[in-house]
Amino acid sequence: MAQRPIMKRINTKLEKVYRDILRIEETELQKSQFRDLSITEMHTIDAIGLHQKPTSSAVAARLHVTQGTLTVGIKQLVRKGYVDREHADDDKRIVNLLLTRKGRLMYRAHQAFHQQMVDRFVQGFNEDEIHLIEHALDNLMAFIAEQDQHL
Amino acid sequence: MAQRPIMKRINTKLEKVYRDILRIEETELQKSQFRDLSITEMHTIDAIGLHQKPTSSAVAARLHVTQGTLTVGIKQLVRKGYVDREHADDDKRIVNLLLTRKGRLMYRAHQAFHQQMVDRFVQGFNEDEIHLIEHALDNLMAFIAEQDQHL
DNA sequence: TTTGACTGATTTGATATTCAAAGTATCAGT
């Protein structure tokens, strides 16, 4: 299977896509009203989300960074007015994170951009074909999970 | 189209995939015999490739980094024995880059990893379905190119 | 043929991100 030209092409395209997406997310951000955010900070906001008030360590795990790294990043985001901290009542060691109004605005803007991208991704495909694409993504996620396991 | 659950799912999965792939490439590298390379350095080696002896500025453009950034990176890779420089005969300002034997080994190892990933990506699909997946990737590339244009 | 503008690469100083390790505060069980 390995040497077939189409496999080679998909390899090249997949590589190009996953590296370029991060880059265009960055430039998209710089054109928006949220110019004071880096791509890293945007992803932190994304990982906090709208509804759950996750703990600091949960967000760190989600982003695959150390707790220390997250603390530093959150300090910036609080200073810039995108994120609030709350100490849990029942256990004062725990810090719950939540988005400010500005943070929620940012979150929704980023989601809208993603939605646009996904719409394009499956453009021109019917229902069955879209399911097939989802299946291919599931394959990739399984591969990733496997790699994570025998780490 | 936007709110359908399957679109939402694809959005989430796509986002997860393109962020995680970079991360597992990194950890894969750390488990290999090329532990002294960072993911950035690996991508630089990838951008140099096996055959073309590209100029320094061509590689910088390919990686979307400044010339100065590339110069610094190449210095490391030369020191570590993965890359050689050659001054072009006809214009001594130009630096052509090429991989050493060690660099080529690294390049092929990375390609093999990618091949494994792509095999998994299209696992269980027939010829037509694989073409459909390629088409979806083309859609994404078109989206990216568009974003790059009205930069 | 000399000089001035240009081009490709390098160096430098500043900023971002990250991790590991050490430190602080709080909790839960004895």
Added chain:
DNA sequence: ACTGATACTTTGAATATCAAATCAGTCAAA
């Protein structure tokens, strides 16, 4: 009230990056 574990914070070092200044080689016009 100790003790050990847990949740987070701080700090110091390493890496990656850019913009701007610099260096070196080329080319063309005077």
